[in-house]
Amino acid sequence: MSDTNDTPGIVVTGTSGRMGQMLVRLILASDRARLVGAVERPGHAWIGRDLGEAMGGAPVGVTVTDDALAAFARAQAVIDFTAPAATVEFAALAAQARAVHVIGTTGLEAEHLAKIKAASRHAVIVRAGNMSLGVNLLTRITRQVAQALDADWDIEIVEAHHRMKVDAPSGTALMLGEAAAEGRGIALADHRDSGRDGITGARERGDIGFSAIRGGDVVGEHDVIFAADGERIVLRHIATDRAIFARGALRAALWGQDQKPGEYDMIDVLGL
Numbered sequence: 538m539s540d541t542n543d544t545p546g547i548v549v550t551g552t553s554g555r556m557g558q559m560l561v562r563l564i565l566a567s568d569r570a571r572l573v574g575a576v577e578r579p580g581h582a583w584i585g586r587d588l589g590e591a592m593g594g595a596p597v598g599v600t601v602t603d604d605a606l607a608a609f610a611r612a613q614a615v616i617d618f619t620a621p622a623a624t625v626e627f628a629a630l631a632a633q634a635r636a637v638h639v640i641g642t643t644g645l646e647a648e649h650l651a652k653i654k655a656a657s658r659h660a661v662i663v664r665a666g667n668m669s670l671g672v673n674l675l676t677r678i679t680r681q682v683a684q685a686l687d688a689d690w691d692i693e694i695v696e697a698h699h700r701m702k703v704d705a706p707s708g709t710a711l712m713l714g715e716a717a718a719e720g721r722g723i724a725l726a727d728h729r730d731s732g733r734d735g736i737t738g739a740r741e742r743g744d745i746g747f748s749a750i751r752g753g754d755v756v757g758e759h760d761v762i763f764a765a766d767g768e769r770i771v772l773r774h775i776a777t778d779r780a781i782f783a784r785g786a787l788r789a790a791l792w793g794q795d796q797k798p799g800e801y802d803m804i805d806v807l808g809l
């Protein structure tokens with residue numbers, strides 16, 4: 538790590554997590570950004586340790602801390618893949634530090650989103666339930682297909698993730714659902730059908746259905762199914778490596794350096 542060059546300094550929150558460690562490796566290997574901080578939750582075993590050593594390698598000169606504001610004050614960007622309550626707190630602190638906040642956390646509900654929106658009045662926030670190029674392109678294709686088809690075509694979104702995932706539908710599934718709803722000219726909130734179980738009755742015409750599979754080490758798989766009488770269209774994205782999300786997040790952190798305060802998504806970053 539060098540403190541002397543002028544590439545943006547980045548803090549990773551949730552550094553010990555699946556995405557946190559992926560991001561740390563990517564940033565340490567990058568010549569476009571510097572790792573200047575690592576944040577974990579209070580009480581975590583890595584607090585006070587050198588991050589590189591905690592990850593089982595050589596020291597990197599960054600000590601893991603639970604003092605997020607002090608870490609953010611030294612950074613130009615914060616990359617955050619943690620949990621909803623933590624992300625809301627980090628949004629306020631990143632805004633205070635005027636650092637770009639890249640949010641990958643999913644499972645955010647209306648109350649969280651309202652607080653993130655408020656923080657974006659003071660700083661750049663880039664938020665997406667999926668930071669990969671492939672999924673963001675798929676949202677565009679989904680919108681286009683939904684626009685071309687009427688409600689004789691039932692839309693179903695099926696997703697699969699690893700056994701440790703805590704939220705459903707996935708952030709990606711919701712992005713795809715929003716894209717389908719937009720294409721069809723309806724509000725997803727009025728047509729969302731998730732969690733079928735028992736005697737559900739026949740499918741409601743025009744609804745967008747969600748199903749979630751959880752198991753093993755699946756990184757992330759999403760099908761958008763358009764099912765009509767006699768034919769079916771299936772649009773599919775398969776993630777095999779979390780590096781796709783980390784690359785997108787780093788790209789967002791760099792892109793955000795030149796933007797005005799506000800809330801953005803990966804469609805903005807990628808120019809899709």
Ligand SMILES: NC(=O)c1ccc[n+]([C@@H]2O[C@H](COP(=O)([O-])OP(=O)(O)OC[C@H]3O[C@@H](n4cnc5c(N)ncnc54)[C@H](O)[C@@H]3O)[C@@H](O)[C@H]2O)c1
Binds near residue numbers: 618
């Ligand atoms: N947007 C995307 O492209 C994308 C991709 C992958 C994962 N995700 C999302 O990112 C989130 C994290 O996923 P993961 O698989 O890395 O989970 P994980 O459980 O492996 O990691 C989460 C980390 O956050 C830390 N954390 C929790 N509360 C904290 C706090 N208050 N302060 C600091 N650290 C805290 C945990 O200790 C843990 O290390 C999930 O919401 C997941 O859905 C999004």
Ligand SMILES: O=C(O)C1=N[C@H](C(=O)O)CCC1
Binds near residue numbers: 667702706708757
């Ligand atoms: O592993 C996860 O958790 C993932 N979360 C995002 C989602 O909810 O869609 C992106 C894919 C991986």
